[in-house]
Amino acid sequence: MQRRVVFDGKLLPYLLVAPQLAVTLVFFFWPAAEAVYFSTQRQDAFGLSTVFVGFENFAAVFADPGYLHSFQVTAIFSVAVTLLAMLPALLLAVMADRVVRFASVYKTALMLPYAVAPAIAGVLWLFLFAPGIGIVANALKWLGIDWNYLLNGNQALLLVIVAAAWKQLSYNFLFFLAGLQAIPKSLLEAASIDGAGGFLRFRTIVLPLLSPTTFFLFVVDVVYAFFETFGVIHAVTGGGPSKATEILIYKVYYDGVVGLDLGGSSAQSVVLMIIVIALTAVQFRYVERRVHY
Amino acid sequence: MESRSGHLSWLPHLILVLGLALVGFPIYVTFVGSTMTTPEILSGHMSLIPGGHFVENYLAALTQGMPQLSGVPVARLMLNSLIMALSIALGKMLISFLSAYAIVFFRFPGRMVCFWMIFLTLMLPVEVRIVPTFQVTANLGLIDTYGGLAIPLIASATATLLFRQFFLTIPDELIEAARLDGAGPLRFLWDVLLPLSRTNLAALFVILFVYGWNQYLWPLLVTNTASMTTLVVGIKSMLTVDANTPWHLVMAMAILAMAPPAAVVLLMQRWFVKGLVDAEK
Amino acid sequence: MATVTLSAVTKSYAGNAVIHGIDCVIEDGEFVVIVGPSGCGKSTLLRMVAGLEAITGGTIAIGDRVVNQVEPKDRDIAMVFQNYALYPHMTVFQNMAYGLKIRGLSRDAIRARVDKAAEILQLGALLERTPRQLSGGQRQRVAMGRAIVREPQVFLFDEPLSNLDAKLRVQMRVEIKRLQQRLGTTSIYVTHDQTEAMTLADRLIVLNGGIAEQIGRPIELYERPASLFVAGFIGSPAMNFLDGAAGDDGRVVLAGGTVLAATAPAGSGVTVGIRPEHLVPAAESEAAAHLHVDMVELLGADTIVYGTLGEGGPALLLRLAGIAQIAAGTRLPLGFPPEQLHLFDRATGKRL
Numbered sequence: 001m002q003r004r005v006v007f008d009g010k011l012l013p014y015l016l017v018a019p020q021l022a023v024t025l026v027f028f029f030w031p032a033a034e035a036v037y038f039s040t041q042r043q044d045a046f047g048l049s050t051v052f053v054g055f056e057n058f059a060a061v062f063a064d065p066g067y068l069h070s071f072q073v074t075a076i077f078s079v080a081v082t083l084l085a086m087l088p089a090l091l092l093a094v095m096a097d098r099v100v101r102f103a104s105v106y107k108t109a110l111m112l113p114y115a116v117a118p119a120i121a122g123v124l125w126l127f128l129f130a131p132g133i134g135i136v137a138n139a140l141k142w143l144g145i146d147w148n149y150l151l152n153g154n155q156a157l158l159l160v161i162v163a164a165a166w167k168q169l170s171y172n173f174l175f176f177l178a179g180l181q182a183i184p185k186s187l188l189e190a191a192s193i194d195g196a197g198g199f200l201r202f203r204t205i206v207l208p209l210l211s212p213t214t215f216f217l218f219v220v221d222v223v224y225a226f227f228e229t230f231g232v233i234h235a236v237t238g239g240g241p242s243k244a245t246e247i248l249i250y251k252v253y254y255d256g257v258v259g260l261d262l263g264g265s266s267a268q269s270v271v272l273m274i275i276v277i278a279l280t281a282v283q284f285r286y287v288e289r290r291v292h293y
Numbered sequence: 294m295e296s297r298s299g300h301l302s303w304l305p306h307l308i309l310v311l312g313l314a315l316v317g318f319p320i321y322v323t324f325v326g327s328t329m330t331t332p333e334i335l336s337g338h339m340s341l342i343p344g345g346h347f348v349e350n351y352l353a354a355l356t357q358g359m360p361q362l363s364g365v366p367v368a369r370l371m372l373n374s375l376i377m378a379l380s381i382a383l384g385k386m387l388i389s390f391l392s393a394y395a396i397v398f399f400r401f402p403g404r405m406v407c408f409w410m411i412f413l414t415l416m417l418p419v420e421v422r423i424v425p426t427f428q429v430t431a432n433l434g435l436i437d438t439y440g441g442l443a444i445p446l447i448a449s450a451t452a453t454l455l456f457r458q459f460f461l462t463i464p465d466e467l468i469e470a471a472r473l474d475g476a477g478p479l480r481f482l483w484d485v486l487l488p489l490s491r492t493n494l495a496a497l498f499v500i501l502f503v504y505g506w507n508q509y510l511w512p513l514l515v516t517n518t519a520s521m522t523t524l525v526v527g528i529k530s531m532l533t534v535d536a537n538t539p540w541h542l543v544m545a546m547a548i549l550a551m552a553p554p555a556a557v558v559l560l561m562q563r564w565f566v567k568g569l570v571d572a573e574k
Numbered sequence: 575m576a577t578v579t580l581s582a583v584t585k586s587y588a589g590n591a592v593i594h595g596i597d598c599v600i601e602d603g604e605f606v607v608i609v610g611p612s613g614c615g616k617s618t619l620l621r622m623v624a625g626l627e628a629i630t631g632g633t634i635a636i637g638d639r640v641v642n643q644v645e646p647k648d649r650d651i652a653m654v655f656q657n658y659a660l661y662p663h664m665t666v667f668q669n670m671a672y673g674l675k676i677r678g679l680s681r682d683a684i685r686a687r688v689d690k691a692a693e694i695l696q697l698g699a700l701l702e703r704t705p706r707q708l709s710g711g712q713r714q715r716v717a718m719g720r721a722i723v724r725e726p727q728v729f730l731f732d733e734p735l736s737n738l739d740a741k742l743r744v745q746m747r748v749e750i751k752r753l754q755q756r757l758g759t760t761s762i763y764v765t766h767d768q769t770e771a772m773t774l775a776d777r778l779i780v781l782n783g784g785i786a787e788q789i790g791r792p793i794e795l796y797e798r799p800a801s802l803f804v805a806g807f808i809g810s811p812a813m814n815f816l817d818g819a820a821g822d823d824g825r826v827v828l829a830g831g832t833v834l835a836a837t838a839p840a841g842s843g844v845t846v847g848i849r850p851e852h853l854v855p856a857a858e859s860e861a862a863a864h865l866h867v868d869m870v871e872l873l874g875a876d877t878i879v880y881g882t883l884g885e886g887g888p889a890l891l892l893r894l895a896g897i898a899q900i901a902a903g904t905r906l907p908l909g910f911p912p913e914q915l916h917l918f919d920r921a922t923g924k925r926l
Binding site (some may be wrong): 009010013021102109110111112115116120124138169249256262 | 304305306309312313316317318320322323326334335338339341388391392394398399400404407411413414415417418420421422423424426427428430433445447448465468469477478479481503506507508509514525526528529532543544550551554555557558559562566569
């Protein structure tokens, strides 16, 4: 993609890209390179000297049962968050696309969680579910359910999943709605004339046409669950109880910032970078294919 | 495609109302909590009708120094959040607008290299490279400064790509007309391109303001003193493990932390929705 | 006002020549139309005059000044674009005033010039509107207004009417011609529409594959086309072409055996051209050939007859004034008036 007509200028374009390039180099390429560098180094106990250890840090990371556990937690967490954020969002978008009255009221209200920080979303749900305090927690107790996410790892995981998915619901809703509204009405009318009923129309026409949006949101939601949910975990559970909610990004933070294990944390960072790059690459391949239709 | 037959026409409304309840309930309960006293909240049967301590609680949160925050009042944290969010939003818009302009409207050696370098930043969110980024920022002496809070986050490809996409739709003849009128590149940027980008700028502002205001991990790392931290991070310090958590203030803080980004989204939603969907294409 | 002198002007992109040396002097106040099929290089040539494309070889002079290295804004020209290229966020007034503002004209001077142009173009009531609120024809006028207010030495028009519907196009064509006559500004106009070209031009440049096939007054091109290309391009319906050859005595004989009252160098291959309106029905006894009619279009003002020259021969078109009662399937005796025949060398396409 290039313009035919451009301005002349020797120095000006460089001056214009310079600020972004400078910030990118200093705060992006330099740190990314450092992460790769430190992932192959080991510091002594006092941080005074470092030695090159090759892939030893990676080997150590993958040999650590805690890391493998964290991987497992992340997998469950991200799949659950993605599904829980997408399915209700799709249902709500389909309904919102169908109604005429109050449509803008629904849309505006369902947009709200987008503006809420993940950490604050965590606090909102914490306040509902805090044992002995939250009204939902009290209701559960009254129903005879033994609810205490501070002790029960599964309950803790469930709570952060719900809080994280709640925040992401808006984003998915907005994209699904935009996707639905982009489907030409004539297509659905043609299908009606062909005799397709409501659900059949949805399954055979709407869903396939929505698949690019769905795929895009899937990738976005997985990336969200991997990284942006740090705030939810940190504010609600702190990775506990006994590391039941310690997702990978939390472990990078914990080992690097709290545990001061620079090599191990960097190796984990590099693993995460590879995961994001792979996800993004898959997404671009797919998006590119879609463009060629 | 509104159903012509009357039957089941209430079903979408029912589902949407349930959706609203799901979205609204946690926010509502938090608001109710922010109008009560902590003993009322901890009574075990908290009411769902707002209490009478609204003014008192918010005034206390905003102006009183919080012991959990080394005596810093919430107003200060809000100011920090605001400065950070505005710096990130406006900074990103500025540098992205300029770099997209250079990449689209000029030919220069290294143009594609610049584009790809910027494009690559799309792939790595700040969280992945958090520890080394922190070290670089520390080396530059930016810990506990507004510069440290904002500058490392203003390099991102999203805004640049959005502007680039929009710039590519500007007809060639408009540039030629401007050249014949005697407008140079900077004049064209200011007189033509900037006014034409208004909608995109508004949409980006919403997206980036929300992004900046809601940052958590980065401000958590890069600020050490309570007076420099942001509201979103500050709330966590209020949630102590012991039973001394002042819930009424925490809830007020949560509402205060949601209000500015929510207001920006709601007030500018017309541009925001279009811009959000366009930005991610 | 100024002359525009093109001397051996060439243009190439990465070694590929698209304009092959154009020479032309456009007189002061003249209206010259560059016409040709798409891809012939006509817009490129115009944009080279404007300074929007670099000149590969040769020189372009406006007045006495060679402008090869002069910035577009300093060439003292104004251009009207095909899609008008109005600034969407500015009002009609601001659109017209923008160039003057950059030039540093005083507020009063700008106001005066815009008001004058608005009056000429009847835009007075629209000055505060934005382009979005205007119809196609109104936008077109604003684009012209933007050119007029600059009071340039040369107007350049790049297919300015092709985005309008047919009726409006005819109307605006007349308006442009009137305006140019009133202002007397040297104008260069690019179009692919030969009717537009014929009606507007003082002189035409017919461009084909980057070469000026012929430069001349419209009627000259119609009456004495210099090449097969010009002959086929100018005139509607297009000229009929028939294969023929010159015998030993130089008389031209058509492929079907018809002998014409024309001569060419003995033994040469010839393409014979005759315009549909110049073919005449003849008395059976004087017929040079017969048209086998297969379709007739009655247009009221004239009648177009489609057929072939002899049974299964080459296609031939005949245009008769008024309503002619001819039925499909008939054999129509034809005459070829010698003074209306155009002979071209079949190998080179040049006029003989």
